[in-house]
Amino acid sequence: MDLRQLRYFAAVARERNFTRAAQILNIAQPPLSRQIQLLEEELGVALIIRSSRPIRLTDAGRLFYEQALQVLGRVDQMKDATRRVGANRNRLLSIGFVASTLYGGLPLLVRKLRQNAPELDIQLLEMLSIQQIPALKEGRIDIGFGRLLHNDPNVTSTVLREERLVTALPRDTALARETGPLTLADLTGQKLIVYPKEPRPSYADQVLALLQDRLVQPAEVLEVREIQTALGLVAAESGICIIPSSARQMRSDVEYRLIGDPEALSPVILNHRAGDNSRYLGLVRKLIGDMYAENPAWLEANNLPRRP
Amino acid sequence: MDLRQLRYFAAVARERNFTRAAQILNIAQPPLSRQIQLLEEELGVALIIRSSRPIRLTDAGRLFYEQALQVLGRVDQMKDATRRVGANRNRLLSIGFVASTLYGGLPLLVRKLRQNAPELDIQLLEMLSIQQIPALKEGRIDIGFGRLLHNDPNVTSTVLREERLVTALPRDTALARETGPLTLADLTGQKLIVYPKEPRPSYADQVLALLQDRLVQPAEVLEVREIQTALGLVAAESGICIIPSSARQMRSDVEYRLIGDPEALSPVILNHRAGDNSRYLGLVRKLIGDMYAENPAWLEANNLPRRP
DNA sequence: CATCAACTATACCTTTCAGGTATGGTTTCA
DNA sequence: TGAAACCATACCTGAAAGGTATAGTTGATG
Known part of the structure; x- marks a missing residue:
């Protein structure tokens, strides 16, 4: 696979017509046809339904088309950025x-x-x-x-600096009705969401170690990829999450309570x-x-x- | 430029050594050298400083290296996703x-x-x-x-649905101290942040038209690319911004006030x-x-x- | 239903360029 | 200073991209 094939495929997908796409690309139709076939062979997936006029894309082809456009756009940006740094002596x-x-x-x-x-x-x-x-x-x-x-x-x-930690809580829950800081022990039996899932070791391990040191047992631990996902799940009442204090600003539809334990810090x-x-x-x-x-x-x- | 050249460059950048990179890529060193030169010629920018051992990257080369890794990663994901949809009949x-x-x-x-x-x-x-x-x-x-x-x-x-609009306001400002809904006329003389800057027409034009219909004159209009940028600037006290009501959840460190005017809606x-x-x-x-x-x-x- | 125009695939050929070996030039280290 | 390691240049080979010609397929129309 190379960028040329991505460009070829995007033209065919856009035009729904090999002949017209070939003209736009300034090549002949048969090599265009072959390049798309090679691409399909490499992927092991049909991207185009040729038994219809105009041709149609398979679902895999539609996904590939959108992704190809994004990659090609990224490559253009990359060229521009590289030239800018190189040319301006930035x-x-x-x-x-x-x-x-x-x-x-x-x-x-x-x-x-x-x-x-x-x-x-x-x-x-x-x-x-x-x-x-x-x-x-x-x-x-x-x-x-x-x-x-x-x-x-x-x-x-x-x-x-050592940043304090807060617990992100769904609204209208018992812990959310507390007004002062919580302790780690207050989180016993809660369904805990941690991030990032991988690679490890990560901030997730810091949180889990903190709880373990205090012998705090969550009801369940759900690992997710990133903090936005975690906070979204908190908002959806799927659990609680321990985050660095400044990250409160990321989401306003959940409650945040400082954790008072002195070791509840993230550097x-x-x-x-x-x-x-x-x-x-x-x-x-x-x-x-x-x-x-x-x-x-x-x-x-x-x-x-x-x-x- | 094609993906092959990105892979080649990434190997050289990683190893800081053409000979070792060529071995890893299972090609001979001279064609690797030439492909990198072709890449540099196409970009019109030097990516590598060859007059040192080990070789070093220029700043442009460092930028290109990181971006190349990202693009290659994107391409791998794209292949995987395409195969998944195609293979599973999803x-x-x-x-x-x-x-x-x-x-x-x-x-x-x-x-x-x-x-x-x-x-x-x-x-x-x-x-x-x-x-x-x-x-x-x-x-x-x-x-x-x-x-x-x-x-x-x-x-x-x-x-x-027709969603109501709110004004996002920096904390501790006069308007933020109001407790009920604001009117569009209350925004007269404020520094207004609108998004998205381009392409037009966009939601920015909706907001500007709303104000113009009520003959409300902002002190200044700052156009930014996206809502996150706009809200960040509001948090930094650089202005106010009119957003759809549900987007309040995107940021918790600013104040939001409903706009009471009946036409202050976004579909x-x-x-x-x-x-x-x-x-x-x-x-x-x-x-x-x-x-x-x-x-x-x-x-x-x-x-x-x-x-x- | 048959025909035909438009379009895609296949076959074979030509040209281009990626990759190879050999060798020259440069940098670094002892 | 010489040698080893390494990058660039020169020239050659063969793989692959792209070309023309032709065969096969689809869909619209009469």
Whole structure:
């Protein structure tokens, strides 16, 4: 399979006609026919129903068509972005982040970065904590914001803050009617939703370890792929979920209650390559320090007293 | 450019060594070298710094590397999904939706669909109202949930409900301290954020027309790409935004106030191909009817009295 | 129902280009 | 400085993309 075949297929799918598609592609009809056949053979799936005029797509073909358009669009964007960075001599700063840090200061940091270094091309990539390590080592990202400590000597980690945890609860439930913080023990017998399901170890393991250390037994544990799914299930009254405090902002139709236990914390960790002394990393560190020095409301609400 | 070149580049970028990458790819080093050169020529950008051992990537090369991995991953998923639909004889139902319908019943509809038709492979595709029309006509999607009426005779639209609008306001502002509904006239002189910026016409034009009909003049109009961006800016106190009522759930760190003017409504529209009498469309209609007949809290809170 | 135009598949041929081997040039390290 | 490792260039081969010609299929029309 290659991009050429995707382009060919998209043209046929759009036109519903091999002959016209071939004209548009500026090739002859028989090689177009053969390329589509090769594609179908590789996939082992019929994409086109040829015993009708105009031809029709199978369900698999319809799915493939939409996906092919998306991939081709992605490739075009990729070319544009690469040319932009290369042609303008822009410097690239790639930032990996776990979804739950999106509401905990990251947007503000990016805005300040853009103000302080307008020549920077900033690429934001959502990825799990454990995925940031190889990405840093391979140079795919320059810094990562995660929540999991690791022991790779090639990657340096700085705990920026310890963020408090909250329980996300369906509305109109007994726990939701409590007004003060809950304890981990209060969660005994609840149906617990954890994320991310894989790869492991992940934030899910942090939550489960926290409960186990307190000998708290949930009624059931449901593992899901990502935090948005988890919160959606909470909203649908399918269970409760423990999330970092700042991630409350992600969803307004559930209740959130702080967890009062002192160990109910999740670190926000800055990862970068060991020995990296690039000036943009220095700038990032400075901007984070400035942000924390302002001690804004969002920082105070979600975290322990700031480390010196 | 083709996928082969992306795979080759990713191997070189990973290994930092043409010779080793060639071994891994099971080809000889010189053709690998040449393919990378062809890629660089096509892009017009140097991706690799060869005057160092190990070789290094340029910034453009680093960006390209990460993007290439993502595209290759997407292609693998696409193959898997296509094979799954084709091999299992699953039927495919593709649903296009605007982001703001995500909290207005769509997840529940999808869940009910899955229960009622387990043989269905459901593809959810976020796309703007105006993009749903060609997607329906081309068979890329089967149904669409949008908010814009159109006049294409090949696409049938059904207004499911008229959803009330709310103003999203930064916290601790004068308007946010009002407790009852606002009027459109109350928004005079505010800095207004509208979305989506393009393509037009869009929901942004609906909002602007509403204000103009009431001769309401915002201080400024800021156009952004999508609702999440808009709400983020509201949270950052950069302005206010008019959104459909159910989309309140998307963000909890801003205030929302209903707009009391009777014309402050946004239709939720079901689009499908004219004459489409497939049984899944019938099932969707039935399930929607059932959902509305239950008159759940979310429906009552956000909408006008249900149509018969 | 038969015919015909439009369209897709198959057969065979030509051209292009991907990949191979051999060798030259460059970088790094002892 | 020399040698090893590694990347680039040159030239060759064969695989595959694309071409023309023709056979087979569908659907509309009389």
